[in-house]
Amino acid sequence: MHLDSAGKALTDYERPSLAVDTAVLTVPPDSSTLDVLVVRSDDGTWRLPGTFLHEGERLADAVQRSLRVKVGLRGRDPEQLRVFDDPARDSRGWVLSVAHVDVVPWAELAPVLERRPDDVTHRPCDEVRGLAFDHDAIVMLAAEHVRAGYRADPDPAGLVTEPFTLRELRLVHEAVLGRLPRSADTFRRAMLPSLDEVSGEVREGTVGKPAQLYRRRPAR
Amino acid sequence: MHLDSAGKALTDYERPSLAVDTAVLTVPPDSSTLDVLVVRSDDGTWRLPGTFLHEGERLADAVQRSLRVKVGLRGRDPEQLRVFDDPARDSRGWVLSVAHVDVVPWAELAPVLERRPDDVTHRPCDEVRGLAFDHDAIVMLAAEHVRAGYRADPDPAGLVTEPFTLRELRLVHEAVLGRLPRSADTFRRAMLPSLDEVSGEVREGTVGKPAQLYRRRPAR
DNA sequence: GTAATAGTGTCTATGAGACACTATGCG
DNA sequence: CGCATAGTGTCTCATAGACACTATTAC
Numbered sequence: 001m002h003l004d005s006a007g008k009a010l011t012d013y014e015r016p017s018l019a020v021d022t023a024v025l026t027v028p029p030d031s032s033t034l035d036v037l038v039v040r041s042d043d044g045t046w047r048l049p050g051t052f053l054h055e056g057e058r059l060a061d062a063v064q065r066s067l068r069v070k071v072g073l074r075g076r077d078p079e080q081l082r083v084f085d086d087p088a089r090d091s092r093g094w095v096l097s098v099a100h101v102d103v104v105p106w107a108e109l110a111p112v113l114e115r116r117p118d119d120v121t122h123r124p125c126d127e128v129r130g131l132a133f134d135h136d137a138i139v140m141l142a143a144e145h146v147r148a149g150y151r152a153d154p155d156p157a158g159l160v161t162e163p164f165t166l167r168e169l170r171l172v173h174e175a176v177l178g179r180l181p182r183s184a185d186t187f188r189r190a191m192l193p194s195l196d197e198v199s200g201e202v203r204e205g206t207v208g209k210p211a212q213l214y215r216r217r218p219a220r
Numbered sequence: 221m222h223l224d225s226a227g228k229a230l231t232d233y234e235r236p237s238l239a240v241d242t243a244v245l246t247v248p249p250d251s252s253t254l255d256v257l258v259v260r261s262d263d264g265t266w267r268l269p270g271t272f273l274h275e276g277e278r279l280a281d282a283v284q285r286s287l288r289v290k291v292g293l294r295g296r297d298p299e300q301l302r303v304f305d306d307p308a309r310d311s312r313g314w315v316l317s318v319a320h321v322d323v324v325p326w327a328e329l330a331p332v333l334e335r336r337p338d339d340v341t342h343r344p345c346d347e348v349r350g351l352a353f354d355h356d357a358i359v360m361l362a363a364e365h366v367r368a369g370y371r372a373d374p375d376p377a378g379l380v381t382e383p384f385t386l387r388e389l390r391l392v393h394e395a396v397l398g399r400l401p402r403s404a405d406t407f408r409r410a411m412l413p414s415l416d417e418v419s420g421e422v423r424e425g426t427v428g429k430p431a432q433l434y435r436r437r438p439a440r
Numbered sequence: 441g442t443a444a445t446a447g448t449g450t451c452t453a454t455g456a457g458a459c460a461c462t463a464t465g466c467g
Numbered sequence: 468c469g470c471a472t473a474g475t476g477t478c479t480c481a482t483a484g485a486c487a488c489t490a491t492t493a494c
Contacts, residue, residue, distance in 0.1 A: 014275040015235040018316065055234040055314060056307045080302050083318050087276040094275060096238065098303055167445080186484050188447075208445025209491040387472080406457050408474075428472025429464040 017093060020062045021050035021135060022078060022100040023142035024071075026109050026122065027159055027175040033124040034146065034176050036139050037109065038131065039070055040119040047132035048139070050097065063100050071120055073112050076158070078102040081141045084134050097133070101142035103157035126178070150176045154191050155216055163198045165211035166191065193217075237313060240282045241270035241355060242298060242320040243362035244291075246329050246342065247379055247395040253344040254366065254396050256359050257329065258351065259290055260339040267352035268359070270317065283320050291340055293332050296378070298322040301361045304354050317353070321362035323377035346398070370396045374411050375436055383418045385431035386411065413437075 024037035038046045051066035053059065063078040081099040089095065113120055125143040128136060149156040150173055159172050170187050174180045180187065195214040202210040244257035258266045271286035273279065283298040301319040309315065333340055345363040348356060369376040370393055379392050390407050394400045400407065415434040422430045 013237065013272055015237050016273065016275075017233065017235050018238065052233055053236065055236075058307070059303060059305045082300050083279060083303060085279045087278070165446090182483085183485065184445095185447075185486090190483080205493090206445080207443080207493060209447080211446060385473090402456085403458065404472095405459090405474075410456080425466095426472080427466060427470080429474080431473060 014094075017095045018053045019050050019095055019097040020053060020059055020066060020100055021048045021097050021133075021138055022063050022066065022075070022102055023048055023081075023125075023135075023139050024067065024073070024075070024109070025101060025103050025125065025142060025146055026106050027172055028106055028122065031124075032171075032175045032179075033126070034143055034178075035122040036125050036128060036142070037071065037073075037104075037120065037122050038128070041132060045132045046130070048135045059098055059100075063102070067102075071112055072115060073104070073109065075102045076104050076108075079145070081138065081145060084138070086134070089134055099138040099141060101145050103146055103159060105159050105161065107161065147177055154194050158216075162215045163213035164215075165203045165213060167211060168203075169214075234314075237315045238273045239270050239315055239317040240273060240279055240286060240320055241268045241317050241353075241358055242283050242286065242295070242322055243268055243301075243345075243355075243359050244287065244293070244295070244329070245321060245323050245345065245362060245366055246326050247392055248326055248342065251344075252391075252395045252399075253346070254363055254398075255342040256345050256348060256362070257291065257293075257324075257340065257342050258348070261352060265352045266350070268355045279318055279320075283322070287322075291332055292335060293324070293329065295322045296324050296328075299365070301358065301365060304358070306354070309354055319358040319361060321365050323366055323379060325379050325381065327381065367397055374414050378436075382435045383433035384435075385423045385433060387431060388423075389434075 026035055026037070027033070028035055037049070039049050041047045049066050049070040051062055051069070053062045054065075057065075059080065060078055064075050067073045067075045078100045079102070081101055084097045084099055087094055089097070109122070113122065125139050128139050130136070131139070146157065154169060155172065159176070160169055166188050167184075169191060170180070170184065173187070182190070194217050196217045198213040198215060200213070203213060246255055246257070247253070248255055257269070259269050261267045269286050269290040271282055271289070273282045274285075277285075279300065280298055284295050287293045287295045298320045299322070301321055304317045304319055307314060309317070329342070333342065345359050348359050350356070351359070366377060374389060375392065379396070380389055386404075386408050389411060390400070390404065393407070402410070414437050416437045418433040418435060420433070423433060
């Protein structure tokens with residue numbers, strides 16, 4: 001067993017519990033908002049899905065496990081935000097939490113919400129208040145993280161199902177960023193360089209001229 | 221004592237040890253490089269200064285303590301980078317590390333290096349290899365984090381002592397970012413909007429026309 | 441036809457970046 | 468004086484953003 005400079009082993013020191021909590025973000029149809037998934041906890045308060053890290057487990061795996069067990073959802077690409085370390089943040093004891101964000105298309109989230117309407121729901125990120133622990137702060141961090149991504153790239157999180165029209169992409173941008181100031185043609189020209197045209201053009205059956213379909217340009 | 225849905229208390233679960241490791245970055249005089257502080261560990265290998273989180277302690281405080289004890293340095297403004305969570309990253313046991321970065325002006329670092337030349341030194345970020353654990357990766361993350369800051373702002377970390385001339389600021393930028401492509405006058409015009417002129421102009425005793433002195437513009 | 445959306449041509453304002461020139465110190 | 472650095476005037480080019488117009492569908 002390894003001993004440190006004070007002659008103590010690792011396990012001689014008090015260790016914290018380590019949790020992961022995840023803000024699962026999505027854009028519901030016709031909502032024009034960026035929403036976050038919340039679950040009802042045992043004591044009735046609302047919170048983000050989370051769990052304690054198990055021995056030998058990776059953080060990303062703990063996130064996936066918490067989403068599977070608590071929500072019945074498969075996460076897309078959970079990303080770390082930061083560690084919340086206030087020693088008093090959890091009244092049950094010394095618990096640190098690694099906050100994560102994961103963006104999931106509505107189509108993957110809808111079945112989950114239908115299955116457990118009483119203890120799993122979603123609320124606009126900008127309106128959530130009173131979540132358990134410091135989860136309000138995690139939601140704000142998560143929303144800003146995702147918004148920064150959408151300011152830089154067409155659809156970094158894959159919210160829009162390919163292939164998509166520029167209108168569909170723009171509506172998602174408006175929902176994520178909250179009313180885009182740019183007009184439709186400016187938006188088009190800003191996005192085009194990072195999109196690939198799909199030869200079979202149409203999105204038929206809609207009002208107006210059929211729109212060209214695009215995919216995200218893979219490399220750069 | 222609080223019991224969870226499985227009827228277990230917090231302390232019934234295995235907990236990891238939680239460490240903090242900090243990449244202290246600086247720009248040595250006349251070096252034109254962004255350097256990182258490394259310390260020699262008990263087994264002779266080089267590593268970043270770090271420590272285990274003590275009970276009830278904040279991460280930022282643990283960082284400050286590690287810098288004080290291991291280096292004899294007072295940190296400036298340690299920032300979290302991310303958690304390194306490979307279960308096998310530390311052969312001594314299950315240890316997660318919250319990587320931090322802190323930028324310290326050379327003037328504050330020099331006395332420390334003189335005092336312990338054998339077990340504390342500094343190396344260019346882009347040349348470090350073979351540090352203990354995953355510390356090479358932390359250094360890369362830290363350098364990129366600081367560089368992003370200097371691409372956006374004149375001197376976010378306060379590396380240059382106020383008041384300073386535009387030349388002094390530009391030399392620091394070149395060191396941090398590694399040879400700036402922009403010419404001196406383009407650099408001037410990019411920086412001026414976020415600087416405040418100091419009425420007493422000079423930087424005398426130097427070659428050439430005396431330069432105007434500036435400070436960072438406080439708010440925005 | 442009209443309504444509604446898709447897409448393009450073009451103008452303008454802004455800013456980055458470079459060059460050339462002037463200004464002012466030291467030795 | 469010459470050299471080195473500080474600072475400015477101005478030109479060019481690329482880009483964002485808006486407007487006006489054309490194109491193509493549903494009804």
